[in-house]
Amino acid sequence: MQPLRVGVIGAGTVGREVVRAFLERSPRLAPADGRPLVLTGVAEKFTERAIAHGIPAELLTDAPAHLIASGECDVIVETMGGDEPAHTLVAAALGAGLAVVTANKHIVAHHGPELEALARGTDSTLRFEAAVGGGIPLLGPIAQDLAGDRIARVRGILNGTTNYMLTAMARDGRDYADVLREAQAKGYAEADPTADVEGLDAVNKLVILARLAFGVWIPPDAVSNCPGSTSGRPGAPGITGVTAADVAALAAEGRAVRLIATTRLAEDGAIEASVVPTAVPAGSAFGRCDGVLNRVEVDAEPVGRVAFEGPGAGGAAAGAAVLSDLVSIARGLGSTWAGAVRAEASSAGVVVRPVAGECVAAPSGACYPVGD
Numbered sequence: 440m441q442p443l444r445v446g447v448i449g450a451g452t453v454g455r456e457v458v459r460a461f462l463e464r465s466p467r468l469a470p471a472d473g474r475p476l477v478l479t480g481v482a483e484k485f486t487e488r489a490i491a492h493g494i495p496a497e498l499l500t501d502a503p504a505h506l507i508a509s510g511e512c513d514v515i516v517e518t519m520g521g522d523e524p525a526h527t528l529v530a531a532a533l534g535a536g537l538a539v540v541t542a543n544k545h546i547v548a549h550h551g552p553e554l555e556a557l558a559r560g561t562d563s564t565l566r567f568e569a570a571v572g573g574g575i576p577l578l579g580p581i582a583q584d585l586a587g588d589r590i591a592r593v594r595g596i597l598n599g600t601t602n603y604m605l606t607a608m609a610r611d612g613r614d615y616a617d618v619l620r621e622a623q624a625k626g627y628a629e630a631d632p633t634a635d636v637e638g639l640d641a642v643n644k645l646v647i648l649a650r651l652a653f654g655v656w657i658p659p660d661a662v663s664n665c666p667g668s669t670s671g672r673p674g675a676p677g678i679t680g681v682t683a684a685d686v687a688a689l690a691a692e693g694r695a696v697r698l699i700a701t702t703r704l705a706e707d708g709a710i711e712a713s714v715v716p717t718a719v720p721a722g723s724a725f726g727r728c729d730g731v732l733n734r735v736e737v738d739a740e741p742v743g744r745v746a747f748e749g750p751g752a753g754g755a756a757a758g759a760a761v762l763s764d765l766v767s768i769a770r771g772l773g774s775t776w777a778g779a780v781r782a783e784a785s786s787a788g789v790v791v792r793p794v795a796g797e798c799v800a801a802p803s804g805a806c807y808p809v810g811d
């Protein structure tokens with residue numbers, strides 16, 4: 440059987456893990472019912488650093504566009520992150536009919552309609568399991584295994600960095616800046632952690648979940664990421680306004696603060712979507728979901744509630760999800776959305792509003808929604 444030739448663009452925290460799996464010649468990269476996978480090139484801006492991390496110089500180039508156009512790759516793995524040049528490079532690969540596996544939640548959430556139309560137009564495959572929930576098999580089960588169900592709500596802890604921070608602040612009474620530095624050192628946070636702490640990384644992931652659950656691309660900037668406040672004005676975004684005093688006061692009431700992302704299909708067809716710090720019972724499944732773990736619950740008919748939990752960030756977790764997508768492509772499976780309802784190329788006109796519900800006031804003046 441002809442091997443499937445893989446080019447990796449971006450050899451940072453996640454890309455390095457993918458390359459390492461190839462260098463170790465994992466037998467898992469030759470599925471029994473599919474084509475064997477081989478690594479043909481790695482594009483990385485910082486080639487010296489990549490060599491220092493054990494990537495052979497003969498595989499390396501600093502020109503990702505050339506690797507895509509070289510004719511030596513059937514599949515491109517995009518692990519660069521960020522908007523440009525990742526967006527243009529992925530679009531070029533799909534436009535050329537190559538399959539793409541990406542861990543980049545930003546480009547999938549912000550350019551989803553365009554990338555979906557492009558992939559459908561050239562009949563190419565786009566898979567992005569690593570973009571949501573790190574190493575948790577999540578998007579495949581939602582798009583395929585729950586394809587016969589009507590999904591009503593998806594909610595979860597979707598950002599490992601902030602969950603790690605909230606856990607450390609509550610358990611050890613540690614300082615916000617100190618635990619953020621630790622999450623960065625462990626490879627959980629984005630290069631610029633603003634998107635993590637302001638909830639925008641989780642917003643991107645929620646947009647992707649809504650696409651698979653409800654068949655619409657909602658604009659990321661329509662998703663609320665600020666809690667309410669006692670002043671009536673929106674509170675600080677994401678967890679940036681969560682203080683040690685808030686965490687302690689809520690803990691005294693038996694509650695834990697978790698950054699919960701929720702999307703729901705309302706009776707009138709609108710999509711409700713929010714990513715806000717939420718006061719959940721400390722003993723609940725979300726309250727016990729600690730550290731870098733993510734947890735996602737899907738409410739659907741007729742199955743009821745199903746839950747997914749596991750490592751949500753870090754090179755090993757996201758790398759595992761990329762490898763699983765590569766094996767799926769080697770086995771001839773289609774795009775991540777293949778089993779889900781087809782989205783319109785543009786979901787313009789979809790009404791998006793915040794999730795409403797009961798709130799509890801905290802010492803900082805923030806009003807956190809009450810979760811269960």
Ligand code: HSE
Pocket residue numbers: 570572573597598599600601627628629635640751752753
């Ligand atoms: N920065 C992200 C997080 C990485 O902390 O969850 C995984 O997407």
